[in-house]
Amino acid sequence: xxxxxxxxxxxxxxxxxxxxxxxxxxxxxxxxxxxxxxxxxxxxxxxxxxxxxxxxxxxxxxxxxxxxxxxxxxxxxxxxxxxxxxxxxxxxxxxxxxxxxxxxxxxxxxxxxxxxxxxxxxxxxxxxxxxxxxxxxxxxxxxxxxxxxxxxxxxxxxxxxxxxxxxxxxxxxxxxxxxxxxxxxxxxxxxxxxxxxxxxxxxxxxxxxxxxxxxxxxxxxxxxxxxxxxxxxxxxxxxxxxxxxxxxxxxxxxxxxxxxxxxxxxxxxxxxxxxxxxxxxxxxxxxxxxxxxxx
Numbered sequence: 452x453x454x455x456x457x458x459x460x461x462x463x464x465x466x467x468x469x470x471x472x473x474x475x476x477x478x479x480x481x482x483x484x485x486x487x488x489x490x491x492x493x494x495x496x497x498x499x500x501x502x503x504x505x506x507x508x509x510x511x512x513x514x515x516x517x518x519x520x521x522x523x524x525x526x527x528x529x530x531x532x533x534x535x536x537x538x539x540x541x542x543x544x545x546x547x548x549x550x551x552x553x554x555x556x557x558x559x560x561x562x563x564x565x566x567x568x569x570x571x572x573x574x575x576x577x578x579x580x581x582x583x584x585x586x587x588x589x590x591x592x593x594x595x596x597x598x599x600x601x602x603x604x605x606x607x608x609x610x611x612x613x614x615x616x617x618x619x620x621x622x623x624x625x626x627x628x629x630x631x632x633x634x635x636x637x638x639x640x641x642x643x644x645x646x647x648x649x650x651x652x653x654x655x656x657x658x659x660x661x662x663x664x665x666x667x668x669x670x671x672x673x674x675x676x677x678x679x680x681x682x683x684x685x686x687x688x689x690x691x692x693x694x695x696x697x698x699x700x701x702x703x704x705x706x707x708x709x710x711x712x713x714x715x716x717x718x719x720x721x722x723x724x725x726x727x728x729x730x731x732x733x734x735x736x737x738x739x740x741x742x743x744x745x746x
Contacts, residue, residue: 452493454526456486457519460498463487464516467505541730542573546587546596548651549578550676550695551717555613556597563737572730580674581651588722594731595721599651609718612742616694617659617715619706622686628704635663635691635708642670642688644679652676655715656691662711 459476463483466472473480491498498512508516532541547556560574577587581598585605588596601607619638621628627637639660645667646653660667673679676692683690684701691708692698693715698705719738721727727735 453486453489456490457523459483459486460490460512461516461519461523463499463506464508464512467507469506541571541728542575543731543734544575544577544592544594545734546577546579546584546593546598548581548584548598548717550693551597551613552576552578553696559738559741560734562741563734566737567733570730580649582649585720588720588725591722591725594725594727595719595735597717598720599655600716600718601651601720606723607720608723609720610739610742611716612719612738613717615715615717617655617691617708617713618694618698619689619691619708620680620683620698620703621689621706622683623702623704625689625704627689627706630706632707632709634710635659636665636710638689638691639663639665639667641668643667644671644673644682644688644690645669646676646679647672647674650674652693652715655713659691659708659711659713662713 459472459478462476463469463472466475469480469483473483476483487499494511494515496511497509498515499506500509501507545556545560556576560576564572577584577593579587581601584593584596584598585601585607587593588607589605597612600611601609619627619633619635621641625641627633627641646656656667670688671682673682676695677697679690679692680695680697680701680703682688684703694705719735719742721735
Protein backbone atom coordinates (compact mmCIF):
# COMPACT_ATOMS: atom_id res chain seq x y z
CA UNK A 452 0.00 0.00 0.00
CA UNK A 453 1.47 3.32 -1.13
CA UNK A 454 2.30 5.63 1.78
CA UNK A 455 1.64 8.72 -0.33
CA UNK A 456 -1.84 7.40 -1.04
CA UNK A 457 -2.51 7.20 2.68
CA UNK A 458 -1.47 10.83 3.08
CA UNK A 459 -3.68 11.81 0.14
CA UNK A 460 -6.59 9.94 1.73
CA UNK A 461 -6.11 11.69 5.09
CA UNK A 462 -5.92 15.10 3.45
CA UNK A 463 -9.05 14.55 1.34
CA UNK A 464 -10.91 13.25 4.40
CA UNK A 465 -10.10 16.51 6.18
CA UNK A 466 -10.65 18.98 3.31
CA UNK A 467 -13.65 17.13 1.80
CA UNK A 468 -13.01 18.59 -1.66
CA UNK A 469 -10.85 17.11 -4.41
CA UNK A 470 -9.65 20.39 -5.92
CA UNK A 471 -8.71 22.01 -2.62
CA UNK A 472 -7.08 18.79 -1.34
CA UNK A 473 -5.01 18.50 -4.53
CA UNK A 474 -3.87 22.11 -4.11
CA UNK A 475 -2.75 21.44 -0.52
CA UNK A 476 -0.93 18.32 -1.65
CA UNK A 477 0.69 20.13 -4.59
CA UNK A 478 -0.53 17.51 -7.06
CA UNK A 479 -3.07 17.60 -9.87
CA UNK A 480 -6.70 16.72 -9.20
CA UNK A 481 -6.57 13.77 -11.68
CA UNK A 482 -3.54 12.39 -9.80
CA UNK A 483 -5.44 12.61 -6.52
CA UNK A 484 -8.52 10.96 -8.02
CA UNK A 485 -6.38 8.17 -9.47
CA UNK A 486 -4.65 7.57 -6.13
CA UNK A 487 -7.95 7.32 -4.26
CA UNK A 488 -9.34 4.90 -6.88
CA UNK A 489 -6.22 2.74 -6.52
CA UNK A 490 -6.58 2.74 -2.74
CA UNK A 491 -10.25 1.78 -2.93
CA UNK A 492 -9.37 -0.95 -5.41
CA UNK A 493 -6.79 -2.42 -3.03
CA UNK A 494 -9.22 -2.34 -0.11
CA UNK A 495 -12.23 -3.50 -2.11
CA UNK A 496 -14.58 -0.92 -0.59
CA UNK A 497 -15.56 2.70 -1.39
CA UNK A 498 -13.92 5.25 0.93
CA UNK A 499 -15.65 8.44 -0.26
CA UNK A 500 -19.05 9.50 -1.58
CA UNK A 501 -20.31 12.76 -3.06
CA UNK A 502 -22.61 14.95 -0.93
CA UNK A 503 -23.46 17.97 -3.02
CA UNK A 504 -20.24 19.75 -3.95
CA UNK A 505 -18.26 18.08 -1.20
CA UNK A 506 -16.79 14.64 -0.74
CA UNK A 507 -17.42 12.80 2.53
CA UNK A 508 -16.23 9.55 4.02
CA UNK A 509 -18.28 6.37 3.77
CA UNK A 510 -18.59 4.23 6.93
CA UNK A 511 -15.68 2.20 5.51
CA UNK A 512 -13.70 5.42 5.11
CA UNK A 513 -14.44 6.49 8.69
CA UNK A 514 -13.09 3.19 9.99
CA UNK A 515 -10.04 3.34 7.74
CA UNK A 516 -9.28 6.95 8.71
CA UNK A 517 -8.64 5.93 12.33
CA UNK A 518 -6.08 3.36 11.20
CA UNK A 519 -4.44 5.82 8.80
CA UNK A 520 -4.08 8.47 11.52
CA UNK A 521 -2.46 5.91 13.83
CA UNK A 522 -0.13 4.73 11.08
CA UNK A 523 0.95 8.20 10.01
CA UNK A 524 1.30 9.31 13.62
CA UNK A 525 3.56 6.35 14.43
CA UNK A 526 5.62 7.02 11.32
CA UNK A 527 6.02 10.72 12.13
CA UNK A 528 7.02 9.88 15.69
CA UNK A 529 9.63 7.42 14.41
CA UNK A 530 10.99 9.94 11.92
CA UNK A 531 11.26 12.61 14.62
CA UNK A 532 13.04 10.15 16.93
CA UNK A 533 15.61 9.46 14.23
CA UNK A 534 16.04 13.17 13.56
CA UNK A 535 16.64 13.81 17.27
CA UNK A 536 19.15 10.98 17.33
CA UNK A 537 20.95 12.47 14.32
CA UNK A 538 21.14 15.77 16.21
CA UNK A 539 22.93 14.01 19.08
CA UNK A 540 19.87 13.69 21.29
CA UNK A 541 18.16 10.65 22.75
CA UNK A 542 18.79 7.82 25.19
CA UNK A 543 22.21 6.61 26.36
CA UNK A 544 22.17 3.12 27.88
CA UNK A 545 24.99 2.78 30.40
CA UNK A 546 26.18 -0.33 32.19
CA UNK A 547 28.74 -0.21 34.99
CA UNK A 548 30.17 -1.95 38.03
CA UNK A 549 28.09 -1.26 41.11
CA UNK A 550 31.01 0.32 42.96
CA UNK A 551 31.12 3.07 40.32
CA UNK A 552 27.53 4.05 41.03
CA UNK A 553 28.10 6.08 44.17
CA UNK A 554 30.24 8.77 42.59
CA UNK A 555 32.05 8.21 39.29
CA UNK A 556 29.14 7.43 36.93
CA UNK A 557 26.63 9.91 38.44
CA UNK A 558 29.24 12.67 38.32
CA UNK A 559 30.29 11.84 34.76
CA UNK A 560 26.68 11.73 33.53
CA UNK A 561 25.81 14.99 35.32
CA UNK A 562 28.83 16.75 33.81
CA UNK A 563 27.89 15.51 30.34
CA UNK A 564 24.33 16.82 30.69
CA UNK A 565 25.62 20.15 32.00
CA UNK A 566 27.95 20.42 28.98
CA UNK A 567 24.98 20.00 26.60
CA UNK A 568 22.07 21.90 28.16
CA UNK A 569 20.26 22.46 24.86
CA UNK A 570 20.17 18.79 23.88
CA UNK A 571 17.37 16.43 24.86
CA UNK A 572 19.41 13.66 26.52
CA UNK A 573 18.59 10.92 28.99
CA UNK A 574 20.24 7.84 30.50
CA UNK A 575 19.39 4.38 31.67
CA UNK A 576 21.71 2.94 34.32
CA UNK A 577 22.37 -0.80 34.64
CA UNK A 578 24.74 -2.36 37.20
CA UNK A 579 26.25 -5.83 37.12
CA UNK A 580 29.54 -7.68 37.42
CA UNK A 581 31.88 -7.62 34.43
CA UNK A 582 30.61 -10.81 32.79
CA UNK A 583 27.01 -9.63 32.94
CA UNK A 584 27.96 -6.20 31.62
CA UNK A 585 29.84 -7.70 28.69
CA UNK A 586 26.86 -9.92 27.88
CA UNK A 587 24.49 -6.93 27.98
CA UNK A 588 26.81 -5.16 25.54
CA UNK A 589 27.03 -8.11 23.15
CA UNK A 590 23.24 -8.56 23.30
CA UNK A 591 22.75 -4.85 22.47
CA UNK A 592 21.08 -4.06 25.79
CA UNK A 593 23.69 -1.39 26.62
CA UNK A 594 25.48 1.12 24.40
CA UNK A 595 28.66 1.10 26.46
CA UNK A 596 29.82 -0.31 29.78
CA UNK A 597 32.41 0.43 32.44
CA UNK A 598 33.91 -2.85 33.66
CA UNK A 599 37.09 -4.77 34.42
CA UNK A 600 39.18 -5.70 31.40
CA UNK A 601 37.09 -8.06 29.24
CA UNK A 602 38.34 -11.18 27.48
CA UNK A 603 40.64 -9.97 24.64
CA UNK A 604 39.17 -12.64 22.34
CA UNK A 605 35.76 -10.93 22.34
CA UNK A 606 34.87 -8.38 19.60
CA UNK A 607 35.14 -5.45 21.99
CA UNK A 608 37.12 -2.24 22.26
CA UNK A 609 38.16 -1.57 25.87
CA UNK A 610 39.98 1.62 26.89
CA UNK A 611 41.16 2.17 30.50
CA UNK A 612 39.52 5.24 32.05
CA UNK A 613 39.82 4.82 35.82
CA UNK A 614 42.63 3.41 37.91
CA UNK A 615 41.44 2.06 41.24
CA UNK A 616 43.30 1.11 44.38
CA UNK A 617 43.03 -2.37 45.83
CA UNK A 618 43.24 -2.88 49.58
CA UNK A 619 43.35 -5.77 52.01
CA UNK A 620 40.46 -5.78 54.48
CA UNK A 621 40.28 -7.76 57.70
CA UNK A 622 37.96 -7.95 60.71
CA UNK A 623 38.85 -5.35 63.34
CA UNK A 624 40.24 -8.03 65.70
CA UNK A 625 42.39 -9.80 63.09
CA UNK A 626 46.18 -10.14 63.69
CA UNK A 627 46.87 -7.97 60.62
CA UNK A 628 44.31 -5.30 61.52
CA UNK A 629 46.73 -3.04 63.36
CA UNK A 630 49.00 -2.57 60.36
CA UNK A 631 48.49 0.44 58.16
CA UNK A 632 49.98 -1.38 55.19
CA UNK A 633 50.87 -4.92 54.27
CA UNK A 634 52.88 -7.00 51.85
CA UNK A 635 50.31 -9.37 50.36
CA UNK A 636 52.56 -12.33 51.18
CA UNK A 637 51.64 -11.70 54.82
CA UNK A 638 48.01 -12.52 53.99
CA UNK A 639 48.75 -15.98 52.58
CA UNK A 640 48.34 -17.91 55.89
CA UNK A 641 44.81 -16.63 56.51
CA UNK A 642 41.43 -17.80 55.11
CA UNK A 643 40.19 -15.56 52.30
CA UNK A 644 36.78 -14.41 51.11
CA UNK A 645 37.39 -14.44 47.37
CA UNK A 646 35.90 -13.45 44.04
CA UNK A 647 34.32 -16.21 41.96
CA UNK A 648 35.94 -17.14 38.65
CA UNK A 649 33.21 -15.22 36.79
CA UNK A 650 34.12 -11.94 38.48
CA UNK A 651 36.29 -9.55 36.51
CA UNK A 652 38.61 -8.97 39.47
CA UNK A 653 39.36 -12.66 39.97
CA UNK A 654 42.19 -12.68 37.45
CA UNK A 655 43.70 -9.53 38.93
CA UNK A 656 43.69 -10.87 42.50
CA UNK A 657 44.96 -14.29 41.34
CA UNK A 658 47.86 -12.52 39.67
CA UNK A 659 48.60 -10.51 42.81
CA UNK A 660 48.89 -13.62 44.97
CA UNK A 661 50.98 -15.38 42.34
CA UNK A 662 53.38 -12.43 42.38
CA UNK A 663 53.34 -12.58 46.18
CA UNK A 664 54.69 -16.11 45.98
CA UNK A 665 51.77 -18.32 46.90
CA UNK A 666 48.15 -19.35 46.50
CA UNK A 667 45.40 -17.91 48.74
CA UNK A 668 43.48 -20.07 51.19
CA UNK A 669 40.00 -19.59 49.74
CA UNK A 670 37.31 -20.15 52.37
CA UNK A 671 34.32 -18.55 50.63
CA UNK A 672 33.59 -17.22 47.14
CA UNK A 673 31.07 -14.67 45.90
CA UNK A 674 30.70 -12.30 42.96
CA UNK A 675 30.19 -8.87 44.50
CA UNK A 676 32.87 -6.87 46.29
CA UNK A 677 30.25 -5.33 48.60
CA UNK A 678 29.14 -8.80 49.71
CA UNK A 679 32.76 -9.77 50.26
CA UNK A 680 33.23 -6.73 52.50
CA UNK A 681 30.14 -7.64 54.51
CA UNK A 682 31.39 -11.20 55.03
CA UNK A 683 34.79 -9.96 56.17
CA UNK A 684 33.11 -7.63 58.67
CA UNK A 685 31.36 -10.68 60.15
CA UNK A 686 34.59 -12.66 60.52
CA UNK A 687 34.35 -15.04 57.53
CA UNK A 688 37.92 -14.24 56.46
CA UNK A 689 40.04 -11.49 54.94
CA UNK A 690 39.90 -10.20 51.38
CA UNK A 691 41.41 -8.07 48.63
CA UNK A 692 38.82 -5.61 47.30
CA UNK A 693 38.72 -2.20 45.62
CA UNK A 694 38.94 0.82 47.89
CA UNK A 695 35.33 2.04 48.27
CA UNK A 696 33.26 4.22 50.57
CA UNK A 697 31.39 1.25 52.01
CA UNK A 698 34.53 -0.04 53.73
CA UNK A 699 34.59 2.93 56.08
CA UNK A 700 31.04 2.14 57.24
CA UNK A 701 31.79 -1.48 58.15
CA UNK A 702 33.65 -3.07 61.04
CA UNK A 703 36.75 -3.81 58.97
CA UNK A 704 40.37 -2.68 58.98
CA UNK A 705 41.56 -1.31 55.64
CA UNK A 706 45.23 -1.98 54.81
CA UNK A 707 47.21 -0.51 51.94
CA UNK A 708 48.93 -3.13 49.75
CA UNK A 709 52.59 -2.15 49.40
CA UNK A 710 53.70 -5.23 47.46
CA UNK A 711 53.53 -6.70 44.94
CA UNK A 712 53.04 -3.90 42.44
CA UNK A 713 49.74 -4.04 40.63
CA UNK A 714 47.62 -2.13 38.15
CA UNK A 715 43.84 -2.47 38.19
CA UNK A 716 41.75 -0.30 35.92
CA UNK A 717 38.17 0.16 34.87
CA UNK A 718 37.67 -0.01 31.11
CA UNK A 719 35.17 1.88 29.00
CA UNK A 720 34.04 -0.91 26.70
CA UNK A 721 32.08 -0.85 23.46
CA UNK A 722 31.06 -3.59 21.04
CA UNK A 723 32.88 -3.53 17.71
CA UNK A 724 29.73 -4.65 15.89
CA UNK A 725 27.35 -2.23 17.60
CA UNK A 726 26.49 1.06 15.91
CA UNK A 727 26.74 3.88 18.44
CA UNK A 728 24.08 6.54 18.12
CA UNK A 729 25.51 10.08 18.12
CA UNK A 730 24.47 10.69 21.76
CA UNK A 731 26.22 7.52 22.98
CA UNK A 732 29.24 8.25 20.81
CA UNK A 733 29.50 11.78 22.21
CA UNK A 734 29.26 10.47 25.78
CA UNK A 735 31.99 7.91 25.06
CA UNK A 736 34.26 10.64 23.71
CA UNK A 737 33.43 12.87 26.68
CA UNK A 738 34.36 10.10 29.15
CA UNK A 739 37.64 9.44 27.33
CA UNK A 740 38.53 13.15 27.41
CA UNK A 741 37.74 13.32 31.13
CA UNK A 742 39.98 10.32 31.69
CA UNK A 743 42.85 11.94 29.83
CA UNK A 744 42.40 15.21 31.72
CA UNK A 745 42.48 13.34 35.04
CA UNK A 746 45.79 11.62 34.35
